Amino acid sequence: MLKKGWIYIAIGVLAIAGILLLEYNKPKQVNWFPSFVSHHKIPYGTYVLNDLMEKKFPVQQVHVPPFEFLIRNDSIKGTYFFVNETVNFEEAELNALLDWADRGNTLFIASDSFEERLMDTLHLEQTNLYNNGQLKPAFFYELVNANLGKKAISFEKDYYTSYFDKLDTLQTIVLGQVYEQADSTRAISKNVNVIQQTFGQGKIILSSFPKAFTNYFILKDDNREYTAGLLSYLDVNGQVYMDNFHKSGKSFYTSPMYLFLNTKELKWAYYLALIGALIYVIFEGKRKQRAIPVVTPLKNQTLAFTRTIADMYYENGEQDLITKHKIAYFLEYIRTRLHMPTTERNDEFLRTLALRSNNSIEDIRELFGLIDKLETKNGITNTELENLNHKIEAFKAKIDGK
Known part of the structure; x- marks a missing residue:
């Protein structure tokens, strides 16, 4: 019976080792979380963008709220660059940014949606464009300026995108458009998704397609031409302040376990240590535990x-x-x-x-x-x-x- 028990234990150990081996060699899943963090190399990080920007522009990385940054540096000039899935400003923060743009600076915001206060200020309205019931969604993005390339860039990772359906034609310059694949029954309808408005002595540029600045988009095929076309509206000689505060992902990790869990080898070493400790507790603890004596309770002699x-x-x-x-x-x-x-x-x-x-x-x-x-x-x-x-x-x- 003892020999048979050891056979079962050996089979269990081999099975666990096989499972661990398969898990270790399994391809790492791609993290599609839209973090937009400057040092993230995942598909929807902005590592490539920041690397290119630092080579082409004088860039300063800003890690504090815009309101705090502008209060401390009231005399700075240049472009304040925001890119995230959604950029939401506090009222005082938005007012500080608009005042800064009014003094002759550029405010560049790439976001899926924009705050109602900002949209009312610029006399804009926004809505969503959904794919035409296709199993594989595809939206096409193009720049209006023919000098920047007329080729439309396709993007097949979204089931919907946003655009500006109402705008002030006297104050607004259209920079980019988006449209979906048309079938034989209807014509292509192009929608505005990138605009520029003069604001006081400065200007504001809004893009409703922030993924154009992510690692995946820039490195895929010839998409970098579209991103470069959008960046061409920035002043090459002017200072660019890259926002790192309004981000969906974490800019840095405070947990020391991040180092273990984010590295494949260290993660499995950590798991093996936990499994080994558990096995030790089960077998060694059971064998060395002293027998608990049975104490007979006192009888009631009443x-x-x-x-x-x-x-x-x-x-x-x-x-x-x-x-x-x-x-x-x-x-x-x-x-x-x-x-x-x-x-x-x-x-x-x-x-x-x-x-x-x-x-x-x-x-x-x-x-x-x-x-x-x-x-x-x-x-x-x-x-x-x-x-x-x-x-x-x-x-x-x-x-x-x-």
Whole structure:
């Protein structure tokens, strides 16, 4: 039997080792989370964008809220660049950015959606464009300026995209458009998704396609031409402030476990250590644990003591004293169990006692008749004492439903 048990253990260990080996060699899943963080190399990070920007523009990475940054650096000039899945500003923050743009600077925001306050200020409205029921969605993006390339770039990772459906034509310059694949029954309808507006002495550029600045988009085919066309509207000689505060992903990780869980080898070393510790606890702990002694609880000797005293009274012929105590304990039982006074034992008391104790009125009269008789009698016999005890026990049994 022992040998057979070791065979089962060996099979289990080999099975676990095989599972771990398969998991270790399994291809790492692609993280498609839209983080837009500058140092993330995942598909929807912006590592490539920031690397290119630092080569072409004088770039400063900003890790604090825009309001705080502009208050500390009130005299700075250039372009404030925001890119994220959704960029939401506080009211004071938005006002500070608009005032900064009004003084001759450029505010560039790439986001799926924009705040209502900003849209009202620029007299814009936005809506969504959904794919035409195709199994493989595809949207086409192109720049309006022919000098930047007229080729449309396709993107097949979204089931919908947003665009500006209403705009102030006197103040707005259209920079980019988006449209979906048209079928034979209808013509292509192009929608505005990148605009530029003059704002005071400066300008504001809005793009509703932030994924154009992600690693996946820039590195795929010739998509970089589209992204470069959008960046061409920035001043090459002007300072560019890259926002790192309004991001969906974490810019840095505070947990020390991130190093282990983000590195494949260290992650599996950590898991193996946990599994080994668990196996050690199960097998070694079970084998070395001392036996817990069984402690016999103390017996309740109250009943035995009571029986001893009762036998002593009975053998010494103290039937009168036993009867007196028996009656006194019975009356105390009625007072505590049935909550009835026993000072007056009249007909009303007997009827109430019969109702509360589940006994018949005849049995109650017979019991208390015997009690009245024995309370006034001297020289009680064993038969009378046994009869009294039998009737009292029968009375209690009916109270307990027996």
